[in-house]
Structure formats: C-alpha cells, structure tokens
Amino acid sequence: MELLRHSPLEASHLALGAKLTNFAGWQMPIQYTSIMDEHAAVRNAVGVFDISHMGQFIVSGSGACAWLDGMLTNSVASLAVGEGQYTLLLNERGGVIDDLILYRWLEDTYFLVVNASKIDEDFTWLSQHLAAGVLLRNESDAWAGLAVQGPLAASLYQKIYPHELLPPRNGIHALASGEIVCRTGYTGEDGFEIFIPVGHAASVWQAMLDGGAKPCALGARDTLRLEMGYPLNGNDLSPDRTPLEAGLGFFCDLTKNDFIGREVLLQQKSEGLSVRLTAIETIEKGPPPRAHYPVLASDGTQLGELSSGVLSPTLMAGIGMAYLPTAFSKIGTSLFVEVRGKKIAAKVVKKPFLTSHRSQSTTPTPL
Numbered sequence: 001m002e003l004l005r006h007s008p009l010e011a012s013h014l015a016l017g018a019k020l021t022n023f024a025g026w027q028m029p030i031q032y033t034s035i036m037d038e039h040a041a042v043r044n045a046v047g048v049f050d051i052s053h054m055g056q057f058i059v060s061g062s063g064a065c066a067w068l069d070g071m072l073t074n075s076v077a078s079l080a081v082g083e084g085q086y087t088l089l090l091n092e093r094g095g096v097i098d099d100l101i102l103y104r105w106l107e108d109t110y111f112l113v114v115n116a117s118k119i120d121e122d123f124t125w126l127s128q129h130l131a132a133g134v135l136l137r138n139e140s141d142a143w144a145g146l147a148v149q150g151p152l153a154a155s156l157y158q159k160i161y162p163h164e165l166l167p168p169r170n171g172i173h174a175l176a177s178g179e180i181v182c183r184t185g186y187t188g189e190d191g192f193e194i195f196i197p198v199g200h201a202a203s204v205w206q207a208m209l210d211g212g213a214k215p216c217a218l219g220a221r222d223t224l225r226l227e228m229g230y231p232l233n234g235n236d237l238s239p240d241r242t243p244l245e246a247g248l249g250f251f252c253d254l255t256k257n258d259f260i261g262r263e264v265l266l267q268q269k270s271e272g273l274s275v276r277l278t279a280i281e282t283i284e285k286g287p288p289p290r291a292h293y294p295v296l297a298s299d300g301t302q303l304g305e306l307s308s309g310v311l312s313p314t315l316m317a318g319i320g321m322a323y324l325p326t327a328f329s330k331i332g333t334s335l336f337v338e339v340r341g342k343k344i345a346a347k348v349v350k351k352p353f354l355t356s357h358r359s360q361s362t363t364p365t366p367l
Contacts, residue, residue: 007052008144008201016215024117026053029217038220039313042187046150047216048208055119055140056195057112057126063133064108070259071129072102073243073252079104084170084182086251088243089122094264095239096246098122099231101184103172111172111180113145113193115233129260143180144201148208149191149216149224156211157181157192166192179204186221188228188352223310226319229279229351235291236277236307236321244268245323246277247351277307278329279351282318282337286344289318289337296336296343303328306337312353318344319353 004027007013013020018029029050032038041047059068068076074087084103088096098118103111114122123138130136148156157166167173167183174180178197185191196204209215222232231237231246243252244265252265282289289309294302309320318337328335331350336343 005053007050008198009050009052009205012202012205013050013215013217018215018217021218023218024053024115026116028053029215031217031219032215035219035223036313038214038216039223041214042150042189042216042220042224043314044151046148046152046156046191046213047220048205048213049147049149049216049218049221050205051145051147051193052143052198052201053116054145055112055114055116055122055138056143056145057114057123058109058137058139059112059134060106060109060137061134062108063131064110064135067131067134068102068110069256070131071126073259073261073265074102075253075256076102076104076110077256078253081105081107082167082171082173084172084184088248088251089125090243090259090261091239092260092264093239094242094244094261094268096233096237096241096243097125097239099233099237099248101182103182105172105174105180111182113182113195117234142198143195144198145193145195146201146205146208147185147187147191147193147221148213149185149187149189150213151190152212153189153191156208156213159211160207186230187224188230188354189224222308223313226308226310226321227312227314227353229321229353231277231321232308241277241323242268245273245275273326275304275323276326276329277321278324279349279353280306280320280322280335280337280346281315281349281353282344282346284345286318286342287339289320289339289344291320293320294338295322295324295346296338297328298334298336300336300343303335309337314354318346324348 013029021030072087089098101113105111180195288311306320333348335346
C-alpha cells in the first residue's frame with residue numbers, strides 16, 4: 001500500500017481543527033470550519049490554501065523554449081520573461097495527461113507547476129521525450145506552496161511584503177527572501193500563489209493568517225473552481241478526452257510547429273466534435289449533485305454522467321459538468337440529473353456559472 005505524503009504544514013492544520021483526507025496520495029485538509037464559510041471568505045475577503053502537494057519542475061537550457069513548444073499546447077515562444085500561461089500536456093491521442101501553469105522565469109529557464117497526482121507521470125513522460133541541450137529537474141520536494149485568493153489578496157501581500165513587487169496577472173517574481181510569487185489562482189478571484197522553501201513554510205503560513213487570511217481547504221477550493229467552470233484533472237480532464245472536447249481550445253495554439261497530440265486536435269477541429277464538456281445547473285431543489293451521477297435527456301435516456309458536481313454556495317443551486325453529445329450541449333437544453341435515484345430537473349448553461357461575477361484577474365491553475 002502506498003504511503004500517504006504529508007504537507008510541511010500538517011501540524012498547523014491539525015492545530016486549527018482541520019479535517020484531513022487523502023487527496024492524490026497526500027494527507028490534506030478538506031475543511032476547517034465549513035465549506036460555506038471558507039468559500040464566502042474567498043469571494044468576499046481573502047483566504048489562504050495549502051497547495052504544498054502540487055509539483056514544481058524547472059526546465060532550462062538554450063533549447064528549452066523549442067522543446068517545451070513541442071510538448072505543450074500553448075505558445076511558449078510567445079512568453080516574455082516574467083510571464084506565465086495555462087497549458088496542457090497531451091498524449092499521442094490528443095488526450096490530456098495534465099493541465100499546468102508554465103512561467104518563463106528567466107530567458108532560458110522555465111518554472112512549471114503541475115498537479116499533485118501527476119508529478120511522477122509528468123516527469124517520466126517529459127524525461128522520455130527530453131531533447132539535447134535541455135535540463136529537466138523535479139524540485140517538488142523542495143517547495144511548499146500557498147494560494148492566497150480573494151479581493152483583499154493584493155492588500156495582504158503588500159502588508160506582508162511592503163518592499164516587494166506583486167506581479168501582474170499571470171506573472172512571476174522571485175523575492176529576495178527566496179520565495180517565488182505567481183499571480184495565478186484556481187478560484188476566479190484576484191490573488192497569488194507563493195512557493196516557499198519547505199523549511200520556511202510554517203512562518204509564511206502564519207504571516208498570512210496574522211494578516212487576516214482565513215484558512216481554506218480542498219472543499220472550498222472545489223466549489224470555487226467549479227463556479228467558474230475550471231476543470232479538475234482526473235475528473236473533467238482525462239487521457240481519453242481532448243482539450244477541444246473540454247472547451248479548452250483557447251489554450252491550444254494549432255498554428256505553431258508540431259506538438260504531441262496536435263494532429264488529433266486538427267482533425268477534430270476539421271470534422272467537428274461529437275461530445276463537449278457541458279455546464280449543467282439544476283432548476284429544482286434536491287441533494288447536491290456529485291461526480292458520476294447520471295445525466296438524462298428529457299425522455300429519460302442517459303446521455304452521460306457528471307464529471308464534477310457540487311452545491312454552489314453562491315447560487316444555492318446544484319452545478320456540474322458532463323461530457324454530453326453535441327446535440328444536447330446547447331445552452332438552454334432541458335435535462336435531468338439523477339440524484340440518489342431521483343430525477344432532478346436541470347438545464348444547460350453557459351460557463352462560468354457566475355455570469356454576473358466581477359471581472360476575473362487570474363488564469364485557472366491546476367489542483
């Protein structure tokens with residue numbers, strides 16, 4: 001049996017009364033007070049999440065840019081030093097191995113943040129395709145991470161780091177004290193992610209709490225990201241689904257030189273999609289929808305199943321996503337979600353679910 005890994009902040013979580021769970025092989029907090037409270041803190045003020053389970057790779061060398069452009073879907077060459085982007089790592093079938101954030105840290109040095117469950121797989125895949133003149137390092141064990149999210153995140157940063165730059169949207173900045181700050185997040189709110197040498201993690205975490213951030217955990221992270229329609233790898237993204245089917249075509253530069261999976265995406269774009277990842281909202285009261293609950297047509301025919309589902313704390317309605325036949329993915333289409341044997345009326349809606357939410361200032365980051 002595989003041993004659980006532990007965050008360097010686990011003692012802090014336990015001291016705060018957190019409920020812990022196994023997530024991607026890590027013992028991580030699922031909630032502190034309640035998902036509703038933590039969700040509201042991020043939407044209205046500022047919350048801090050432990051993201052020490054996520055992986056960090058460094059890619060460097062004179063050939064790094066060209067090699068990464070052949071491995072990832074987005075245009076690496078378009079990045080200036082200090083800029084980052086959301087991108088995807090695909091298999092030969094065009095399926096998603098991982099979604100990640102890539103930052104051009106220095107001219108020939110890139111910082112990659114990958115999903116916790118995909119660290120070993122990503123590193124193996126990249127290593128198998130490594131080009132001459134490119135150095136790939138897995139530094140995941142050296143870094144802890146915090147995601148500070150909410151409309152008050154920027155002011156909290158300036159309080160703690162009054163003499164340091166907060167990067168612009170999707171930017172990266174190395175602090176004199178050794179931390180790396182990235183202006184990205186997974187909640188749809190303004191905020192930043194800060195990667196800290198493991199030995200200093202507890203002090204930075206405490207500084208965020210002392211500055212007014214509410215500790216938040218994976219439960220709220222899931223409701224926040226789903227309200228914005230952000231996908232979760234392993235649920236909404238998989239090796240059997242392409243980025244185009246997942247609605248992530250914006251992050252696939254099909255005009256650049258060949259990358260792994262590109263030909264499949266070009267074929268799909270030419271022929272059209274048979275299925276799409278579709279946003280669904282319930283229109284009658286019922287238990288919260290969950291992943292794997294059946295999605296039915298109005299005549300009761302099963303069309304698919306939810307890949308993700310929660311009760312939205314903001315909308316107070318059930319929301320979820322499912323891969324549905326294209327004919328049933330049109331906005332306004334009437335559906336049912338089968339919840340514990342009961343059919344709950346639902347409809348197809350536009351992403352994000354929070355259509356009236358304030359303008360977003362961050363790019364989705366993997367979980």
